[in-house]
Amino acid sequence: MVGKKSGRAQLREEGLERTDNNLDLTTWPQVNMINQKNYYTEFLKREDQYLAFRAPLEEERARMVREARDKDRALAQGAPPEGAATQTEDGAMDEGSVNFASRDDPSRLIVLHVGSQNLRIGLGSDALPKTLPMVIARRWKASEAEENGGEPSPKRMKVEGAVPADAVPEKWFGEDFADQYAAMSSELRTRMRSNKRRVLPNSKELVSNYNRRTPPDIISEHNDMDRIDWTELPTDPRKAPDFFTGAAALRIAEKSNPRYKLFWPIRNGNLNEKDYANRNQIYHDISKIFDEAFRNQLGITRSRDLANYKCVFIIPDLYERVYVTMMLDILIRDLGVGKVSLQQESLSATFGAGYSIACVVDIGAQNTSICCVDEGLCIEDSRVNLKFGGCDVTETFIKMMLYDHFPYSDMNLKRRYDFVLAEELKQKFCSMDEGSVTVQQQEFYLRASGQDTRKYQFKTYDEPMLSVMGFFKPSIFDHLWKLENRRKVIPRSVDLYDGSPNDPMSQAQIAVIEMAAGKSMSVNGAQDPTNNVHATPQRTQQFNLLGRLNENENTPRSSIAGSPGPEGTNTPNPERDTAMGDGEQPPLIFRDPVLEKIKAADERDRTLPVVSLDQAILESLAQGARGDDRKLRDFFGGIMLIGGGSKTPGLAAFLETRLREQRPYYGKEILVGPPPREFDPQVVSWKGGSVFGRLSPAGNDSWISKAEYDVLGSRLLNNKCMFFW
Template sequence: MVGKKSGRAALREEGLAKTDNNLDLTSWPAVSMINQKNYYTEYLKRDEQFLAYRTIQEENTQRMVKEARDRDRARAGVVLDDDRMEDVEPTSPEAHGSTFIVIHPGSQNLRIGLANDPIPKTVPMVIARKAKENESEIDGGEPKPKRIKLEGQEDEDVPPEKQFGAEFSKEYMSMALELKTRMRNNKRRLMPNSRELVVNFNRRAHPEIITEHNDPQRVEWTEVGGSSAPEYVCGQAALRIPEKSQPRYRLLWPLRNGWLNEKDYQQKNPLWNDLYLIIEEAMKTELGLTKRKDWQKYSCCFVIPDLYEREYVNRCLDMLMREFGFRRVCFMQESVAATYGAGYSMACIVDIGAQKTSICCVEDGMCVEESRVNMKYGGSDVTEAFMKMMLYDHFPYQEINLKRRYDFLLAEELKHKFCTMNEGDIGVQLYDFHLRASGQDTRKYNFKTYDEPMLALMAYFRPQIFNHDDKLLGRRHLVDRSYDLYDGSPNDPFSIAQSQVLQHASQSYAHNGSIAPVTTSAPTSAAAPSARASFNLLKQLHETDATPRSSVAGSPAPEGTPKPERAGSQDAPDDSGILAPSAVDPVAEKLKLADERDRILPIMSLDAAVFASITQGARAEDRKVRDFLGGIMVVGGGGSIAGFNSFLEEKLRELQPLYVKDVLIGAPPRDLDQQVVAWKGGSVFARLSNNGNDSWIYQKEYELLGTKVLSQKCMWNW
C-alpha cells in the first residue's frame, strides 16, 4: 500500500509548485522609498540656480573675454575692419552710457535721450493722422474752454462774465477775495479799482496787423498738401500743421491724464501703434538712430508712474523687446528716478506734470508704497483756468479756442511768460502778444492783467475750479485692468494715501454737483452709488488687500450640502429659524470695489495731498514726518513757476501749524531744470553698475518667461 503524499509533494510532482526563476517583473528600475524624516534638496538654494543671476554672470564673462581679446589684439597690432569694430562696445570713459536710451513718456511731452547726454530731447507726445475733421471741428466745433449758451441770445451777445456759468464766477471771485486778504495781511498795497481798470482797457483794445514779410519771428508751418501727403506726422511738426490743410489732420495724444487715452480711440491696436510710432520717430529724428539693426545694441531704461497700471507696463515691455528689439530693458518709477537725479536718499517728491500730479515718499531708493498719490490735474488745467479768467476780464482775443493748434501754443506761451506766484508782481500790468496763424497776417494784441496770473496757479489748492467733465470718459473702454493669475482679483497697485484722496473726492461730489463722478461709458447700467457708499467700499477694499487670507478655493462640501448665496443676496434662515448671514465671495467683492474706484476721479488740494502722503509714508513716526517735510522737492513742468515753492511752504505751514519749523521745499541741485529731473535720474541709474544690476531684463529671459519676468526683475514689489 502506497503511503499518503503531502500536498506540497503532490504539487511538485504535478509541476504546479511555485519556483523562483530570478526574473524581474518589469524592466523599469526599482526606486527605493526615501526616508521622510531625513532628506535634503538643493533646489533654489544657490544663486547659480536663478536665471537672472546666471544671465548677469554670462554677461560679465562675455565682457571680460571681449576686453581680454581686445587687449591682446591691441598688443599684437591687429587692426579690425569696420564690420568687426561695430560689434565691439565702447569701453572708454567718454563713451560710457552712449549705448543706454532713457525714455520718459508723459501726457504732453516725451523726454528721450542717451544716458550720457546732459539733458534729454523734448518731443510733444502727439501724432497727427489723416481724418475728415480736425480736432477743432469735431463735436460741431464746440470751443475749449466751453462757453455757456443763454436762451434767446446769440453766442457773441453773451457777456464774458456769464460765459462760464455762475459756479465758475463764484469760485473765481472767492479766490480773488482770498488773495486780496492775503496780500493785505502781508502789507501789500492794492489799488481799489484794479479790476475795473483791466476790464476797461481790454474791452477797448484792438489788434495791430503786421504783414508776414514784416514779422521777423514768423512761424514755419508743416506743409502736407498734395498727393504725397504723409499718413501721419509726429512731434512738433504735427502741432504746426495748418488747421485748414488739405487733407485734414487730427491730433491724437496716446496718453491723457497719466492714463492711456481711451476716449479718442475706438480700438486698442491703433492706440498702441501710435505710442510706438511717436517713440520710433523720436529715436530716428532726435537721437539719429535711423537703422533698426542698430537698436539691438542699445539698452533702455523706461520711466513709469509710481501708481502704474500693470497692463500698461506689460505692453510697454512687449513693445520694447519685440518691436524695438532692445538688448535689455529696465523699468524705474518716477519718484525714485527723481531722487536719483537730485541725489536725495530720503525725500517727498511732488511731481506736477501737464495733466497729472503724483506725490510719493522715497526712502533709501524705494517708494513707500502706502504714500503714493496720483491726482488728475496739472499744468494743462492751469492753462485752461488762466484763459477762462482772462476771458472773464474781457481778454481782447475773445475767439481763442484751445482745440486749435496755434491757440493752444499761444495759451501755453502766455502761461509760461506771465504767470507767477510772487505777490510783488501782482498788480495792473501791461503786456502784449503776437497771434500767428497759417494763411493770416500776424496780429499784435495789447492787454492788461491784474491777479489772474497768480489765481490760475492758486487753483492747485482749489482744484474744484478746474474742468473735470471729460476726464473719465472712455475709462476702461479699451484697456481692462489687470487680474491676479490665481484667483482673478484685481491686482493693480493701490495705497492708503490714494484712498484718502478718493474719499475726499467722493465727498466733494456729494457737495458739488458740477463734477460728475460717473463715466458715461460705464460697463454697467446700474445707477451711480452715493458718495458715502463709495468711500465705504474703498475702505473695505484696503482692508481686504491688507488682511492676509487663505486661498479662495476651499475644501469641497459634503454631498447634499446646499450652496451658499452670493454677496448681495438676502440672509436665509437656518433650521432653527434664525437668520444666518450670506456667504461673501472675496473675489467678487474686490471686483465690485474696483469698479466703484474707477468711477471716482482722484482730486484733492495739493497741500492736503502732500500731507496725506507724508503721513502714510512716515508710518505714524513723528521723526519721519519731520524728515519728509524737510525734504520736499517739487519737480515737473507744472511747478516750474517763480515763487511756487515758497507759496506751497506757506500753505503747508497753515495746514499743520505743529510743523511750522520743519517744512522746507528744496530745488533740484546744480540748477537742473525741474522738468528733466526724473529723466536725469533714469540716466544716472542706467550708468550705475550697468553690468551687475539685476533689474535689467534680457532678451533671453523675456523669451523664456515673457511679462512674468517682471515679478523677478522689478526693484519694487510687483
C-alpha cells in the same frame, strides 16, 4: 515510501522556480520610493534655477571669457592688450590708454520719460534730453477743431438775448465758475490786505474796459522777424504722409489738404481711452512716436541696431499694470530694444538730485504725483496721483482772461496754434507772487497759417495768480471729461488665479479718493496737530470698507454683522434683532472677497482723485512716516518740487506757507524747494534714469533682455522689478 519533497524542489522540477536573468522588465527609468521620514529637494531653492537670475550670470560669464580671449590674442600678436594701462615717464598711469570696452558704453543707453504732453528722450552720454510733444497727427476726415460742430474749448454757454454774443463773456462759463472766481478774488484781496499790500478797488473794471476797447495791430508776414515755419505738405494730397509726430504735428495748418487730426496716446497719466476706439490704435501710435524719436532725435535709423541698445523706461509711481506691460511689449517686441529696465519717477528724481530721503512732488501737465522716498525705495503707502496739472492751469487762465473781456475772444484750445499760444502765455505771465498782483499791460503775437500776424495788447490783474491757485482749490478746474470712457477700451489688470484686481494701490491714494468723494474728512485737516504724526488716520466706519478691502492690508478684521445664535436652538440674539426690523433678511456673514475687491475697484474708478495739493502732500507724508516723528521731520525738510508745473514763480514759497499754516508745530522743519544745483525741474527724473542706467551691470539685476522676455513675458517683472510688482 517516497520522502516528502520541499516546495523549492517541486518548483525546480516542475520548472516554476523564478530565476533572475538580469533583464529589466521595462526600459522606463525606475524611480525609487522616497523616504517619507527624511527627504530633501533643491527644486527652486537657489537663484540660479530661475531663468530671470541665471541669464544675467551666464551673460556676465560669457563677457568675461570673451575679454580674456581678446587679451590673450593681443598678447600672442605681440601688441599690448587693449585693457592694459601704460605707464608714463613720471610713473603715472595714462588714463587715456585704459579700455572701457568691458564697461557699458553710455552712448548705447537710451533713457525714456513719457508724459501726458511731452516725451523726454536722450542717450546716457547726453547732458540734457530732447523734449518733443507726445502727439501724433494722422490723416482724418476732419481736424480736432472741426469735430462736434466746431465747439470751442473752453466751452462757451449760449446766452439768450445777447446781441452780439461777445458782449456777455461773464456768462459764457456758467454761474458756478463766476461764483468761484469771485470768491477766489475776494479771498485774495483779503489776504493781500492782511499782508499790508495795496489793493485798488476798481482794478477789475480797469482791466475789463481796457481789454474791451483795444483792437489788434496787423503785422505783415515779411515784417515779422519771429514767423513760424509751418509743416509743408505736397501739392498732391495722395502723396501726403500718413502721419506726423512731435513738433511737426502741431505745425500742420488747420485747413490742410488732406486733413489731419491730433491724437494724444497718454492722457492724465493713463492710456487715452477717450479719443481711441480700441487698444491696438493706442499701441501702434505709441510705437510710431517712439520709432520716429529714435530716428530723428537719436540718429538710430536702422531698427536692427536697437538690439545693441539698452533702455531705462521711467514709469509712474502709482502705475497701472496694463500700461507697464504695453510699454515693455512695444520696446522689446515691436521696436527690438536689446534690454529694458523699469524705474519709478520719484526714485529717479532722487537719483538725479542726489537725495537719499525726500518727498517728491511732481507737477506734470495733466497729473501730479507725490511720493516719499527713503534710502533708494519708494514707500508704497505714500504714493498719491492727482488728476490735474499744468494744462488745467492753462485752461483756467484762458477762461479767466476771456471772462475779463480778453481781446482775442475767439481763442480755441482745440486749434493747434491757439494751444501753443496758451501754453506760452501761461509760462510768461502766471505767477504765485502776491507782489505781481497789480494791473499790468501785456502783449502777445498771434501767428496762424495763411494769416497775417496780429499783435494784441491786454491788461491782467489777479488772473495769473488765481489760475495757479487752482492747485489748492481744484474745484475751479474742469474735470467733466477726465473719466469719460474709463475702462471701456482697456480693462483693468486682474489676478491670473482668482480674477481680482491687482493694480497697485496705496493707503494715501485711498484716503485721497475718499476725501474727493466727500465721504470723510481726514484727521490730517487741522484739528489736533499731535495726531498728525500717526500714519493711519482714524476714519469713520463708512470708509473703512476701502481700507479693509485693500489687498495690501494683512490684518484681518471682524465682521460688522452680529454674532448668530447657537445652532439648532431658538435663542434670540439681541444685537442682531435690534439691528434688523420686522421682515428684513439677516446680514450675510460670509462674503466673496473677490467680488468685494471688484466693487471697491469700481468705486475707485468712478471717483476722480482731485483734492488740494497741500492736503495730498500731508496725507502722503503721514503715510510715509508711519508714526515715526523723526522720519516725518526729515520728509518735511526734503519736499522737492519737480515737473513743468513747479516752474511757476513763487509756487514753492506759497506751498511752504500753506503747509506751515496747517502744521505750525513743524514750522521750522518744513522746507519746500526746487532740485539742487539749479537743475531744471522738468528733467530731474530723466537725469536720474540716466544715472541709474550707468551703474555697474554686475550688481543690477533689473535688466530685461529680449531672450528672457520671449520665454517668460511679463511674468519676468516679479523678479526683475526693484519695487513690489
